[in-house]
Amino acid sequence: MxxxxxxxxxxxxxxxxxxxxxxxxxxxNEPFRTGIPRGHVPADYAAxxxxxxxxxxxxxxxxxxxxxxxxNLLRKLPRSQWMGEKWDNNRWVGPxxxxxxxxxxxxxxxFELALHGxxxxxxxxxxxxxxxxxxxxxxxxxxxxxxxAHLDMFATLLDQHGLGPxxxxxxxxxxxxxxxxGEKGIDGLxxxxxxxxxxxxxxxxxxxxxxxxxxxxxxxxVLTVDRQPDLVxxxxxxTTPTVEVYGPIAGMHWPNILHADPSRNxxxxxxxxxxxxxxxxxxxxxxxxxxxxCFTQYVHHLCVRVAPAEPDVTFDFTELDALPxxxxxxxxxxxxxxxxxxxxxxxxxxILSMQYxxxxxxxxxxxxxxxxxxxxxxxxxx
Numbered sequence: 001m002x003x004x005x006x007x008x009x010x011x012x013x014x015x016x017x018x019x020x021x022x023x024x025x026x027x028x029n030e031p032f033r034t035g036i037p038r039g040h041v042p043a044d045y046a047a048x049x050x051x052x053x054x055x056x057x058x059x060x061x062x063x064x065x066x067x068x069x070x071x072n073l074l075r076k077l078p079r080s081q082w083m084g085e086k087w088d089n090n091r092w093v094g095p096x097x098x099x100x101x102x103x104x105x106x107x108x109x110x111f112e113l114a115l116h117g118x119x120x121x122x123x124x125x126x127x128x129x130x131x132x133x134x135x136x137x138x139x140x141x142x143x144x145x146x147x148x149a150h151l152d153m154f155a156t157l158l159d160q161h162g163l164g165p166x167x168x169x170x171x172x173x174x175x176x177x178x179x180x181x182g183e184k185g186i187d188g189l190x191x192x193x194x195x196x197x198x199x200x201x202x203x204x205x206x207x208x209x210x211x212x213x214x215x216x217x218x219x220x221x222v223l224t225v226d227r228q229p230d231l232v233x234x235x236x237x238x239t240t241p242t243v244e245v246y247g248p249i250a251g252m253h254w255p256n257i258l259h260a261d262p263s264r265n266x267x268x269x270x271x272x273x274x275x276x277x278x279x280x281x282x283x284x285x286x287x288x289x290x291x292x293x294c295f296t297q298y299v300h301h302l303c304v305r306v307a308p309a310e311p312d313v314t315f316d317f318t319e320l321d322a323l324p325x326x327x328x329x330x331x332x333x334x335x336x337x338x339x340x341x342x343x344x345x346x347x348x349x350x351i352l353s354m355q356y357x358x359x360x361x362x363x364x365x366x367x368x369x370x371x372x373x374x375x376x377x378x379x380x381x382x
Contacts, residue, residue, distance in 0.1 A: 003337040007286040011294035017061035020092040031120040035235030042099040047265040052110030058290040062116035062171040101161040114169040131174035139206025169197040169291040178206035187219040202226040240271040300332035311380040336363040348376035
């Protein structure tokens with residue numbers, strides 16, 4: 001009997017990348033930053049790249065970009081930061097900006113820059129309110145025109161440092177998010193900037209309507225997936241996961257892969273590499289190349305039915321095809337356990353790659369649909 005699965009994908013998502021100050025400033029009306037007892041340095045960006053390179057993927061660094069403002073442009077958005085029209089970021093302007101930017105630009109295959117926010121919170125009458133995109137407690141979206149200006153500013157600050165194009169993935173600050181409000185909601189706004197993928201915890205997500213699936217929803221061309229609780233505390237340095245990674249998002253925060261001494265960041269990265277490789281060795285899980293790869297694999301994992309009947313495997317795409325077409329790129333990964341010397345053929349599917357991992361006894365095939373038929377067959381050749 002063929003043991004074949006469409007494995008659940010796994011993308012690493014690191015929140016709060018981009019700060020230069022490590023101070024958690026919420027007690028004095030400043031943002032929740034990373035909460036570590038030192039400032040951030042370019043070596044902290046290199047740690048993300050190292051993690052990605054060793055795992056063969058691009059972790060998503062969810063970027064807070066305010067402290068990259070070299071021209072004090074945020075004075076134009078007084079409610080986006082705590083100084084209002086007196087915003088002054090000169091303290092964080094220096095050669096480290098270009099050094100970090102070069103690390104990101106030179107390693108796109110191992111660092112996915114994702115949208116997080118300008119400075120994480122929103123200031124109403126000079127007082128910080130959580131969080132930037134929505135009120136976390138009521139689910140009410142911040143004013144549409146102001147958020148449009150936030151996104152314009154994010155793009156401008158990216159361009160200051162040659163960090164474009166605009167990200168295609170998004171993680172709302174502090175999980176403050178209201179899904180399904182259409183063109184005048186956050187999804188409609190994000191889609192105008194080319195955002196296609198959002199991850200956020202569904203257990204406290206506000207909803208304008210029901211999602212299409214209990215684990216994902218699609219609104220205005222944006223696919224939003226449920227992010228399970230983060231693996232470790234947001235401000236802890238040098239950590240490793242202590243709980244099972246249940247969903248497609250390995251959610252954590254930047255400090256979790258960093259060391260108190262940045263010259264020793266590799267010591268903090270190493271345990272995460274080992275833990276995530278162990279997950280990837282399972283027949284029911286697979287590490288993703290990036291967020292787009294993860295999300296399209298996830299809808300296949302949830303919505304495509306697999307029927308093994310020696311020597312064939314039949315895939316039923318009926319449920320998947322009921323979704324909007326942009327939910328899937330048409331490519332997906334399968335794993336088969338214990339078939340070292342086998343070959344496969346298909347009239348319905350392109351076999352883009354096949355790899356046998358001897359240590360795991362797993363064959364890994366990357367497939368792409370050739371036709372719009374509701375079913376496709378893969379045949380094992382002995």
